[in-house]
Amino acid sequence: MYSPTFFNDSRSRIHRSHSSTYRIQPHSKRRVAYFHNKDVGSFHFGPQHPMKPERLTLTNDLVIGYRLHEKMDIFCPPGATDEELMEFHASAYIKFLKEVTTENAKQFSKDYFNKFNINEDCPIFSGVYDYCKIYAGASVAAAERLASGVSDICVNWSGGLHHAKQFEASGFCFVNDIVLAIQHLLRYYPRVLYIDIDIHHGDGVQEAFYLTDRVMTVSFHKYDNGNYFPGTGDFDEIGTGTGKYFSLNVPLKDGMDDDSYIVLFKDIITAVKDKYRPSVIVLQSGADSLGKDKLGGFNLSIKGHGECVRYVKSWNIPLLVLGGGGYTVKNVARCWAYETSILVDTEVSEELSPDVTNFYALFGPDYSLHPQLVNKVENQNSKSDLQKLTQQVLEHLKALDGAPSVQMQEMPTEIYGNLEKHDNELKDLREERRADYRLRQRLIWHDNEYFDDENDHDKDQLIDEENG
């Protein structure tokens, strides 16, 4: 979608700011904002469907139970508007999603369902459009806050739905909140690095930015010669035109374990970061790459998965963290709550006591944040295979030196000079955004609603603390 380079992309809408003295103030703790609309957990794809939005309720329950909300700014974001969704998606598709309901679905011709890929993977369920607006709105709001500069890290576990395409649903994803968020970030940052650690290829995001050098997509996923959903993501998919070499794919076989995954991930992603010098990062942290996932086939532990998040966070580059797949609900919640604790630099107890969660019974028999998740599938990736794969991917990265839009080695002074100039212009734009953001307060309020319902296990304690 984005064929222009960032040097001449009209979407960047560069305006000179008066605030040329703007500097980013150093600070040791990163400011984290958490976006959660509690309604998102109440939708149902259907009893047999593996996607269970209730995993988001469970995740949030653990986040609150571990009192991590006290370390973040909490927001209940508004749903995305039709217009916001149409910034990426075709208007005919959005119009259809808006109009179709479980009651009137039969009145639509089958052609619509075929055209928009509505089927048992992506069924029309009660409130489907509201669900889309909620999770996409949270990602757009999170991107907006990140771009305003008032938060260093923004988190939306309900987002990360990377398969949705411009004209159609795919793989349990109806609208692509990641593309919408990145489109927003591109207005304020020259280069966006998208990292995807879901077990499935991040095809929808790759496709949307396949032609541009302003977004580099890097997806680590299971690949089985086209036989594992979505079938794409072989390592020779590298982007095209201006985007050539700005899509990277790391196709893996079943059984990836912590040791092999973390080494591979760090080797590749460090090289990407050093070469591409992203100004902002979007991390899709799909939890179906964990061991014992109902649809996955890797052996990652929650600590192993979290290590990827910890590593990317350690670079101190503005970071948008999103959810994604994840089909063993209790492990998804464990994983994302643990990763929230990493983002706010807080150690949490391994023991899941009734003080920590309202859903204690679900976490048996171990009642631990870190259950054994290995041994479901043997690791079919040999060490030498993985070294070879890493080398191949790094070769693609080296080819960036010859990419017409970058040519970093050929003309380092000129190119880096241009990058810096552009960075500074966008920095000014972000500063304007920051002031604008504070005035508009589109993102509402610190949301205390978590403490108002009958399930509130912290309420009495909080009242005691206030009185004491």
Ligand SMILES: [Zn+2]
């Ligand atoms: Zn997935």
